[in-house]
Amino acid sequence: MPVNDLHRHITGTAPNGSRRRHKAGPLALLVLTLLSTLVTGCWDRLEIEERAMILGIAIDKAPDNKIEQSKNLTYFGDPPVTKSPPLQVTLQLAVPGRIPLGPSESGGGSGPGQKPVWIHSATGLTIDDAFNTIQQEVPHKLFWGHVRVIAISKEVAETGLTNINEYLRRNPDVRRTTWMIVTEGDAGAYMRITPQLERVPILYLLSTMDHAVQMGKLPNAFAGVFWSAASSKGTDPFLVYTRLVKDNSVQIAGLALFRSDRLVETTEPLDIGVFMGIRNLQEGGYSTLATIPGSNTAIMYQVTHRKARIDVAIVGDKPEIHVKIHNEGNLKEKSNEEVQLSPEVISEIEKNMSKYTPDYYKKLIRKTQQKGADIFGFGEYVRAKQPSYWNKEIGTKDKWEELYKHIKVEVQVTNSIRRVGGKIT
Template sequence: MPLLAIAFMATILTGCWDRLEIEERAIILGVAIDKAPASEIEKPRNITFVGENVPKTDAPALRITMQIAVPGRIPLGPSDAGGGGKAGEKPVWVVSAVGHTIDDAFNIAQQEVAHRLFWGHLRVIVISKDVAEKGLANINEYLRRNPEVRRTSWMVISEGEAGELMRVVPQLERVPILYILSTMDHAVQMGKLPNAFAGVYWTASSSKGTDPYLPYIRMVRSGSFEVAGLAFFKSDRMVGKTEPLEIGAYMGIKNIQAGGYAVLVQIPGTDTSVMYQVTHRKSRIDVAIRNGKPEINVKIHNEGNLLEKSNENIQITPEIIARIEKQLTENGPSGYGKLVRKTQQKGSDIFGFGEHVRAKEPAYWDKEIRTKEKWEEMYKKVDVKLEITYSVRRVGGKTT
């Protein structure tokens, strides 16, 4: 009996048999994906195929650029106490590789890295505009099948070369990819960007009544970049982008309540402008079937504050506030309508109107639409009616 108990205990006390030290992993923090020019396609090295002739694919060759954490050099805090390496030592190692598919490129990169590539700490995936316009089906399939890739990793589209974002050294952060991550996270906290994680993108791309979107960024100076809008997709291909201020309109339609964008508004009948910032949003989407076609009715109410005025001699009275609210309400629908028309021209329903039709008119959907492709074509002709209202909640004050 004691021997049997010992044998049983031996089978459950093996918790460390497959341990892998953190120093024995090549921890990927960020990945950039670009289209590789013909000059970068090397002579076959027989790493992922045999022979001199490269198997043909219908996709362009890709260049991947990875930021790999160097053990002991990642800063642990503002003062870097207890870690972070010596001054001047780089906390990340940038590795590039070119392959004829995304999997091919990572296999070639693995050949140059001693330790196994580990995706568990991947935070940001940057994809160039050129690659996104060709389609992300193969890239998404590769990432979604990898169980180590978190669905809360950010995916962004870069206007220029994505690999450059892996090499810049920002002033506010020693690790470039962490600067991109904090920029995205803080933009969400300030109400300037919706959550656009990889999981959100993949969910929308699999939905029958919604098309995906991703943040669109561009370099503005060495070591810095800006959020320049949202890249919107039709299925897996990027077909257009919004302006930065249109992000706020998108968030309003989607009932994302936190507001962060501010606009200059001229007070009617004066030469004075005021800065109005939306702080709260509330929207409602209704669906009706008229003449055999869906009709979308969107009602949005924005609350905000007056932050600044250009003329100190103008007093902000209740009558002035009413005029400002009227001016905002009259001009508001044009900006929202421009964004909706822009997406309709490309057949990209990033607002999820199709899901509202599918949920509220299921019989009509099953009879007339049924597929994502059919909805994308129908969306171009759908009548979207917008009712936008504004109110001023607070104004600045001063003592005399």
């Protein structure tokens, strides 16, 4: 179209220069209608002060006396009879204007005698039942977008997390990077702790987990990782197992092993490093005590890097797993000066550690096999490297969990020392 004709078409000008008013009106109305849709961005706004922001959630089995005092907010008459135990849900809610914004009280946040969070709890036959009761008592709408930690008691985890996971996964506001932890004892106590290093309890829990990952002492155990493993045919999920110790501190006590969605076993803290080695999580952070061969001198060896390889072979009618792991680390300390760390002595230390460390890996693997909880994902290696065998002989998660109890897993571990704490003589 010529430029002049295009100009007349847009402006509604006739060839002789007169205005075609009867066509410009509908076109202008259409443009205004389209533009009006771009200026409605705030019609459904919700001020931050009008939200009840959830920072942390704790889920426990409801005490019997709390069940008897039910407030009948979600049912008429007697409560329905269910097989699953009633739950007590405890929330840590942010109080607007009291969350600390800096290192000092004057920098914004809670003042003397003012708590930055509000703890609220309720019981229910299901998790949604408990949340409905809490919402009935909280003036603002509960907002899930800032949930950072979900603590679940060991007692609840042992009954299974299917309903809880379904409820959380269907909530679009729950981040997949939210930490889920299993607690020894009352999970609600984690919402009420008064940590020394943080004024907001949930921020203390969050930093404990995040810093442990950065130091190589913990794998990421987010909610999304748990849900993905629970849905996988060849992997079972795990969570971090924690306990409260003196001075309101939280201790990372090991891993919580799940078969599908049910807690079946817990481990010791050092087993976390063993697990990370098998899973080829390369950054290390755990230290172990060892003895220099032929002496009464103990040394502290810290793993700094790991490398693992997993191979699968079908022997007879069952798969065999072969795991090769290499640990690299530093000698940080020795108990006395009885033995000098010469190159020959260091070589003996490496050989000695490579001889006995496989036992620790085999011990953890046997523990998972006894419970049928493949937290290492060996089943996924079988699916990937032996697909025809998987499709013909296994096919489902239940069958793999049963077969996992009886398969052979070979482990080979080597260790090397890169640095020592002092000069080698």
